[in-house]
Amino acid sequence: MHRSSVTFFLAASLLVSANSSADARVDYLLHCAGCHLPDGSGVPPDMPSLRGDPGKIVSLPQGRDYLLRVPGASQALLDNADLAQVVNYMMTEFNRDSLPADFKPFTEKEVAEARGRVLADPAKLRAELWEQYEARETTLLQ
Template sequence: MRWPLLTGVALTLISTTLLARSIPDPHQQPAPGNEAAQTPIARAGYSVATNYQLQCAGCHLTSGEGSRANDTPRLAGFVGNFLKVEGGRAFLVRVPGMSQSALNNQQLADMLNWLLNKDGMAGVSMPEHFQPYSADEVAAVRRQAMLNLPETRGKLIEQMKAQGISITDGLGD
């Protein structure tokens, strides 16, 4: 009784192993439509909105509402508050999702300026006087690694609270 069962298990394991391909086929061709080499995002010339979809929307979602379940803060109606506290402007560039994105410095500056538009994501959270980011500013700031995102963000949130800013980032409200 045991031998037939063991033989069946052994044959199943062997046949599965034989069917599995552990070494890639060197003759495999790309799927139709993917024959051309991919253009890096930094050179693709996508619109800012498309770059947001490719680089940010996976976590912050399309409309910037974020996700409490994934510990991702809301951008919509809140992100402009970072410009109201010391260190907040640099923080937005240094957030790992921004500083380590595939965007070049100009694209990242354009993305930040797009996010911080009063008629866009930032909305009413924007300070009255906003100096747009430049590629040079982004280049200088994004090189400074942020070693502790939660602590850095927490200190900025505390500064906001001290100024009476309502924390509506989806995490602390």
């Protein structure tokens, strides 16, 4: 998209954003889509897709925390309430199929607590979480 059409699109979205999910979409486009693309598909392997895996990761004890602590999320120039909305938008828009039925939306308080602990090595924790996820799935299938 040409830059001026992006600006027009964002301005139009801001004008019509009467509810928080529209605001969350605009914030996602401004703060995350540059790397993860507007539809969350990313540019793997450098910029991971946000479609599918976060819905699986969120069900692990340390997983919720991880999703808030990755540098792209924790260091975004958004306040805690807005970041919670953006991450919730990511979960419900891009992870509909993998989201656990008992998923509870991220709260401002939870974001405030987690984002201060920015992950120095996201790939390492992700590998550990993924191992836990696969081990649990294998146990459930037996």
